[in-house]
Amino acid sequence: MRGYQARDFQASPVTGDPLLSLDRPGVIPALLLSQLVVLLPLLFYLPSWISFTVCAVLMWRLLAARQVLPLPPRWLLVLLTLAAATAVFLYFGTISGREAGVSLVAIMFSLKLLEARHYRDALLIISVSFFVMVTGFLFNQSWLMGAYLLAAVFVILACLVVVNSLRGLTGLKSMMQMSGTVLLLAIPLMMVLFVFFPRLPGPLWRLPTGQSAGSGISDQIAPGDIASLHLSDEVAFRVSFDDGAPPGNGQYWRGLVMTDFDGLAWRPGRDEAVISAPPVVAGEGLVNYEVTLEPHRQRWLFLLEKPLTGPPAARRYGDLTWQTLRPVREKLKYRASSINSLVTDPAISPGELERNLALPGSGNDRARNWARDLRSRHDNDQELVEEILSTINREEFYYTLQPPVLEEDIIDSFWFGSRRGFCEHYASALAFLVRAAGIPARLVAGYQGGEYNPYGDYWIFRQSDAHAWTEVYLAGKGWRRVDPTAAIAPFRVEQDLLTDQNRRDHWLDDMIGGQDLLELPEGVWQKLRLSLDTIDAYWDRWVLSFDNETQNGLLRALGFEQPDLRLLIWLMCGGFLLVLGVAGIGLFRRRPEGDAIARSYRVFCRKLAKSGFEKQLAEGPADFVRRVIAERPELAGRIVPVNRLYIRLRYQTEAARPEDIRRLREQVRQLNL
Amino acid sequence: MKNYWRRKFHLWIDQRLVSSHEVVLKQKNIYILPSVYGFLMAAIVILVLIAATNYQNNLAFLTGFVLISIGFLSMFYTFRNLAGLVLNAGGCSPVFAGETASFIVSLSSVKPLGHYSVGVGTSKAALHYFDMEPGTEYRVEVPQATTKRGWLTFSRVLCASRFPFGTFRVFSWQKLDARCLVYPRPIQPDDAVLARVGQGEGDSRERPGVEDYWGHRGYRPGDSKRQIDWKAYAKEQGLHSREFVESAGSSWMFRLDDFAHVDRELALSWLCYLVVHAERSNQVYGLELTGIRIDQGRGDEHLARCLQALALHP
Amino acid sequence: MSVIKATNKLVTVQNQQLAQLIEAIGKVVLGKEAQTRLAIACLLARGHLLIEDLPGMGKTTLAQVIARVFGLEFQRVQFTSDLLPADILGSNIFERSQGKFVFHPGPIYAQLVLADEVNRATPKTQSALLEAMEEHQVTIEGETRPLPTPFFVIATQNPAHQIGTYPLPESQLDRFLLRVELGYPQQEFEKTLLKGSDRRDLLEDIEPVMSRRELLALQGQVKKVTVSDTLVEYVMDMVQKTRDSAHFVHGLSPRGAIALIRAAKAWALLHDRSFVVPEDVQQVFEAVSLHRLQSAGHSQTSSQEQIRSLLETTRVPD
Structure with missing residues (x-):
């Protein structure tokens, strides 16, 4: 009765809604892939047992898809979920902190695929995967992570196409093409939204912060404790000067000043008076600059030596250091200026004088005697200090990153014993000796040297540029910087240090009079490092530190005098629709034909x-x-x-x-x- | 509530639709709505943006924005997947009432792009999905239930797709100009009824039958396939029909008037059964309805003529 | 240019040679340069030519002058209603002197045959000629005799509406590669025609421009002319248009399409090119298709206009 023939049909059509099933080829692997892609960055930050669990669960699902293992029954899944939640709670003691919360999300998310049997499960997994991706940004916001975001979105979109395809994974190329073009078209739209989306000046509510401690300069210097110093390439801060860097290679960046010495460690003074007005008389050679400080979870800021003005939101101290009111937990950008010929009030208060002369009641007797002996020979304070420096230069003092551990009287054992150390040893020894000779002295911790990045026209200061030096109060002249490390004879600097890529102290350059003996060959490695750092810097400037203020500044630059919310929304919607329209025209345009x-x-x-x-x-x-x-x-x-x-x-x-x-x-x- | 709106929508659609033999899906007749998954994605995006604002996390912002952008673009992509599809009404073979009529819809495209994971059917629940590569055509049988005899017009046909991202659902309701002939449902009458059925009229000359082999003649269109001398055909001697004769006794004349005492529809169902049965048992039969008389005969064409008369009997 | 070297080993008609041919013919047949070129192309493509026009337009003269410039042996057959196939093909005649049948070849055994007013003969006679044209040989009483090479038939035909004619059926028309119309001469040429000396006298003065050997070599080159995919696409587009057009009963057949390409190849060769360009196709299209396309008869415009508009609407590929 039916008149047609079966051959009339290309293929028998699929009845029902085959798209609701996950049994199509490639669907489960696609879901696994999208989970893996977003979980991967998290695995570096979560405790290893959680990473292991997540991997095991994903592996289980993969084996189940290959029918090696059965899928778990529902009761087992419930059990596993509860067990995971309990384990997370026991491990972290909470489930609401960052690590705990993200751990829980990661485990739940990976378990979800074990019970996925339906289209809606698949879609839930894919949409939640974007959220999981975002949790990764709580740990790391580098530009590499940004690039990874785009790659992950690309992969997940391709997986989404597989999930929505009748025959599952048919052509890898066409699916990738589809997701690639969408992503390419989405990027300009994303940029429009990024620039014009209204930002709030602060968070909606305060969140508990992470427990990990900051690295770099700490608030005490205890030269004896350190057996070896590991140089870190991590960036401490970047500086761009308005009118080029000040001449000379030896930029000293002051962070904090330490006055209290208890025989073992130097610490900042207790009650520094806040000086509201700068005690500046006059000066020449003004330098304006902008610093982008990496979060160091401390309050102090770094300014070029002889600072004139600092950021308004920070407090200024009498020892010419600046501190913020709260620890710096996010990248901080601030403007400051320094002046080469800064003349400060040479007067010193009695309290300050006392604190800068104070020495522990006992200990280090040889050093005290040595200083007293020196005092008797030199009336002039400056001559005395110079004599100490020439001692360092003359005698067998070595610069090394692997000094012996010092015990008991650390100054004595350094000055008369090991005679091996790095800046902290020399600076604290000098300060001790000078104080013992009756001259006020203090320690300054900060950074020195830095690396110029010609690609981005800014200076980078890494943790390996951290430095300590001494300041000595000369009557009638005020505080003067004395860097004892610079006095070490060049041939007593350990050879491996000279060839080391990560030179710790650039004072060496100064000491040998600007000769390029120690200049490293301009290697590919270094260029690469500088280029990568440029990306990093631009990423910081244009993406990570883009906020309410930057947005307003940009709008003002575009000529909008009074940027308000309504304007932003207009601009955002208008720009978005405009770009979207262009994309739409591109999509519906007839393709150019021919070769x-x-x-x-x-x-x-x-x-x-x-x-x-x-x-x-x-x-x-x-x-x-x-x-x-x-x-x-x-x-x-x-x-x-x-x-x-x-x-x-x-x-x-x-x-x-x-x-x-x-x-x-x-x-x-x-x-x- | 949902059903109320759906009914309203279908009423409105029906008013809008003009039935035609061929339709091209384009902006005018394609509707697009976010799917459940689209709403889910929107919720996730809002969540991400709140988190981004709260943590002042610009990468999270970027994630939210790229998702929003993709969401809007996916609207274009989903729409493009359906736009340009051409629906052509094909034929539909006659069926008996109660069987499922299969309307053939052939699909092609006016664009050089493919159409993937597209469903065609009479309702959302009964979609036939297919992939159509660029430059190819596709034919789909769209089933439609039949209840009563007569012409069955092709109901609205739905074309829908969520490809490629599942965030939106595009769909289009169309009315294709096609109809299907539905024969009455064949119902076996009981023996008492059969007794009334009239045998052939007092015509004593031999008439074509199936009993005795009479001879060969050239194939004429309409001859039953059972009559064809396949052996001769296999020897490439052409199509010939074997002729049989049978005695006048086994020829039938079915009359509607014989069943005047029962309900008209039932009578037609009985006649339908008798006609089909007679054809299957290779008998000669004719049909007489009010105002229509089909002379005795046999073969597929004859059967079709009889059944059509039964189907369209007023 | 490196591109040419790869393929250019063809002997083409040098521009100079073509000019000589045209000039020589033009001395006798005035103002018919386009038709002359088509006729030469037709000869090169080993096709046969149909000239359709009223009597006295110079059809015979054109045929004669072509025979002369190529140095071809020429025969003229006047078709009449009583002409029999044997009158063209020849027949076996009993020679009493030899006591056996001897074959007497008909006028078709010539390199250039002018079949004048071919539509005056009966269909039987017409088909005898056309079969011989197609098969390039003649079979009489079981004996097959090849026709000379080159073999070129120019048939002339009066427009069908004249009384006492048997118009050639479509299937037979297909055997002619090209069809041209001569038309009335332009005024200036007509004046010269009237004033000047007899055409026949002029004909005597014409010297062959090309030898038979050269002609045969050129004919062999036609099939080596390159036809690119792009050009085939263009031709197919054009052929499809004739099939889609409501103006014609049928479109061009595949054989017609092949004829179009063959004529275009000859045209290209004639114009010193080893490959076909769309312009070649355009130049020969009307001559190839007009006699192959039958007007459906309900349109206001003539077939000729239709064909021209078809040419104008077929896109040349980029």
Whole structure:
């Protein structure tokens, strides 16, 4: 009774809603992949047992898809979930902190796929995966993570296409093409939203912060404790100078000043008076700069030596250091200025004098005696200090990053015993000796040296640039910087240090009088490092530190005097729709047809059309050019060879050679009518 | 509530739709709505943006923004997957009432793009999904239940897709100009009824039958396939029909008037059964309805003629 | 240019040679350069030519002058209603002197045959000629005799509406590669025609421009002319248009499409090119298709206009 034949159909259509099943080829692997992609960055930050659990669960699902293992029954899943939650609680003691919360999310998320049997489960997994991706940003916000975000979105989108395809994974290329084009079109839209989306000046509510401690400079210097110093390449802060860096290689960046010495460690003074107005008299050589400080979870800021003005939100102390009111937990950008010829009030208060002369009641007797002996020989304070420096230079003092551990009287055992150490040893020894000789002295911790990045025109200061030096109070002159580490004879600097990429102290350059003996060859490695750091810096400037204020600044630069919320929303919607419209036109436009030859020829025709010669629909190429030349004979020399080449490529040869096609394109491109 | 709106929508759609033989899906007749998953994604995006604002985390902002952008773009992509699809009403073979009629819809495209994971059917619950590569055509049988005899017009046909991202659902309701002939449901009459059925009229000359082999003649369109001399055909001698004769006794003339005492529809169902049965047992039969008389005969065409008369009997 | 070297081993008609041919013919047949070119192309493509026009337009002269410039042996057959196939093909005649049948070849055994007013003969006679044209040989009483090479038939035909004619059926028309119309001469040429000397005298003065050997070599080159995919696409587009057009009963057959490409190849060769360009196709299209396309008869415009508009709407590929 049925008249048609089965062969009329290309393939029997699939009935029901096959899209609701997850049994299509490639769907489960796609879901696994999208989970893996977002969980991967988390695994570096979560406790290893959680990473292990997550991997095990994913592996289970993979084996189940290959029918090696059965899927767990529901009761087991419930049990596993509860067990995981309990374990997280027991491990962290909470489930609401950052690590605990993210751990819980990661485990739950991986378990979800074990019970996924339905289309809606698949979609839930995919949409939640974006959220899991975001939790990774709580740990790391570097530009690499940004690049990873795009890659992850690309992968997840391709997986989403697989999930929504009738036959599952059919062509990897077409699915990747689909997700790739969407992502490419989404990027400009994303940028519009990023710039104009209204930002709040602060968080909605305060959140518990992480427990990990900051690295870098700490609030005490205890030279004896350190057996070896590991140089870290981590960036401490970056500086861009408004009008170029000040001359000289030895930029000293002051962080904090330590006055109290208890025999073992130096600490900042207890009650520094806040000075509201700068005690500046006059000065020349003003330097303005902007510092981008990495979060160090401390309050002090770093300013170039002889600072004049600091950030308004920070407090200024009498020892010319600045501190914020709260620890710096996010990247902080501040402007400051220093002045080379800063003249400060040479007067010193009695309390300050006392604190800067104080020594522990006992200990280090040899050093005290040595200092007293020195005092008896030198009346002049400056001469005395210079004598100590020349001692360091003359005698067997070595610079090393692996000093012996000092016990008991650390100054004595350093000065008369080991004579091996780095800046902290020398600075604290000098300060001790000077104080013992009755001259006020203090320790300054900060950074020195830095590396210039020519690609981004800024200076980088890494943790390996951390430095300590001494300041000595000279009557009538005020505080003067004395860097004892610079006094070490160059040949007593350990050889491995000279060849080390991570030079700790750039004072060496100063000491040998600017000779480039220690200048490292400009290696590829270094260039690469600088380029990467440039990316990092731009990323910081334009992405990570983009906030309410930057946004307002940008709007003002665009000419909007009073940026308000309504304007932002208008700009955001308008810009978004505009870009979206362009994307839509691109998507629905007819694709250009034809091969490279045809495309080149079309360009050729367009160029002629601009000169007033429209090619007719049915006009052959030779006829067309003949018509043009009839009217404009002077064009013949330019257009005939191109046209001839085109005709030959199009009609003479079966397969045109690539170089000829390129030549045609080149000739058309160069054609100037 | 949901059903109320759905009914309203279908009423409105029905008013809008003009039935035609061929439709091209385009902006005018394609609707697009976010899917459940689209709403889920929107919720996730809002969550991400809140988290981003709270943690002042610009990478989280970027994630939220890229998702919003993709969401809007996916609208284009989903729409593009359906736009340009051409629906053509094909034929539909006649069926008996109660059987499922299969309307053939052939699909092609006016665009050089493929159409993937597209469902075609009479309702959302009964969609046939298919992938259509660029430059190819596809034919789908759309089933439709039949209840009563007569012409069955093709109901609205739904074209829907969520491809490629599942965030939006595009759909289009169309009315294709096609109809299907539905024969009465064949019902076996009981023996008492059969007794009334009239045998052939007093025509004593031999008439074509199935009993005795009479001879060969050239195939004429309409001859029953059972009559064809397949052996001769296999020897490439062409199509020939074997002729049989049978005695006048086994020829039938079915009359509606014989069943005047029962309900009209029941009578037609009985006649339908008798006609089909007679054809199956290779008998000669004719049909007489009010105002229509089909002379005795046999073969697929004859059967179809009889059944059509039964189907369309007023 | 490196591109040419790869394929250009063809002997083409040098521009100079073509000019000579045209000039020589033009001395006798005035103002018919386009038709002359088509006729030469037809000869190169080993096709046969149909000239359709009223009597006295110079059809015979054109045929004669072509025979002369190529140095071809020429025969003219006047078709009449009583002409029999044997009158063209020849027949076996009993020679009493030899006591056996001897074959007497008919006028078709010539390199250039002018079949004048082919539509005056009966269909039987017409088909005898056309079969011989197609098969390039003649079979009489079981004996097959090849026709000379080159073999070129120019048939002339009066427009069908004249009384006492048997218009050639479509299937037979297909055997002619090209069809041209001569039309009335332009005024200036007509004046010269009237004033000047007799055409026949002029004909005597014409010297062959090309030898038979050269002609045969050129004919062999036609099939080596390159036809690119792009051009085939263009031709297919054009052929499809004739099939889609409501103006014609049928579109061009595949054989018609092949004829179009063959004629275009000859045209390209004639114009010193080893490959076909769309312009070649455009030039020969009307001559190839007009006699192959039958007007459906309900349109206001003539087939000729239809074909021209078809040419104008077929896009040349980029």
